Amino acid sequence: MLDLIKSRKSVRKYSDKHIPDEDLRKILEAGRLAPSWMNVQSWKFILVKSQENKDLLSELSCGQAHVKNADALIVCVADTDAWEEAKITHISKPALNPALQGENGILIRTLEQVIYPISYMMLEAESLNVKSCIIGALGNEITGVLPDVYIKVKEKLGLSKNQILSTIITLGYEAEHTETTKTRKDFDSVVSLEKIGNKF
Numbered sequence: 001m002l003d004l005i006k007s008r009k010s011v012r013k014y015s016d017k018h019i020p021d022e023d024l025r026k027i028l029e030a031g032r033l034a035p036s037w038m039n040v041q042s043w044k045f046i047l048v049k050s051q052e053n054k055d056l057l058s059e060l061s062c063g064q065a066h067v068k069n070a071d072a073l074i075v076c077v078a079d080t081d082a083w084e085e086a087k088i089t090h091i092s093k094p095a096l097n098p099a100l101q102g103e104n105g106i107l108i109r110t111l112e113q114v115i116y117p118i119s120y121m122m123l124e125a126e127s128l129n130v131k132s133c134i135i136g137a138l139g140n141e142i143t144g145v146l147p148d149v150y151i152k153v154k155e156k157l158g159l160s161k162n163q164i165l166s167t168i169i170t171l172g173y174e175a176e177h178t179e180t181t182k183t184r185k186d187f188d189s190v191v192s193l194e195k196i197g198n199k200f
């Protein structure tokens with residue numbers, strides 16, 4: 001697993017080769033199986049293959065070319081209605097039950113949950129040699145940018161008022177192989193033992 005994590009990198013240039021549906025299914029299945037708070041699974045994933053929808057989503061992503069040039073996209077949706085639908089009434093403490101944490105709390109928790117399936121899908125893609133890039137720079141309820149495009153996207157993808165397009169994953173085969181160079185903070189500057197600053 002660590003080797004897979006080390007080999008993964010954001011890829012923004014894709015070849016024309018198509019990803020088989022079987023592999024797309026495996027990637028989506030990895031997302032479906034991700035963990036969530038009280039197993040609420042407050043997410044939806046929309047597989048996008050049509051050029052028309054890719055173009056629209058590229059526009060929503062402030063014109064990012066890899067969104068329209070990817071072979072496929074997974075639109076990740078944070079579904080704030082899921083808490084209500086899960087009917088978690090037996091847990092009455094707000095600290096333990098996000099459904100009781102108010103509108104803002106529910107929003108934050110719902111967006112938090114989607115990160116896990118996104119990570120799972122990226123790693124499953126990598127294991128299949130399908131390259132990916134996370135797209136967070138886009139218009140939605142959080143950023144408030146490109147509101148007109150966002151309204152159009154929500155309508156086109158069938159999203160309800162309470163379903164937030166949080167992230168897009170671009171998918172495709174790498175146009176040309178490039179080495180993976182990880183630019184990351186040092187282990188000791190992010191990891192501590194017992195207290196910040198104590199080396200592990």
Ligand SMILES: Cc1cc2nc3c(=O)[nH]c(=O)nc-3n(C[C@H](O)[C@H](O)[C@H](O)COP(=O)(O)O)c2cc1C
Nearest residue numbers: 008009010011012064133134135136137138182183
């Ligand atoms: C939440 C999030 C949002 C991101 N948004 C974008 C984006 O809008 N466009 C893009 O090209 N890359 C985006 N990235 C990719 C990052 O730039 C990239 O992961 C980071 O530079 C580390 O490089 P690596 O993925 O190759 O290891 C995003 C990554 C994350 C986790």
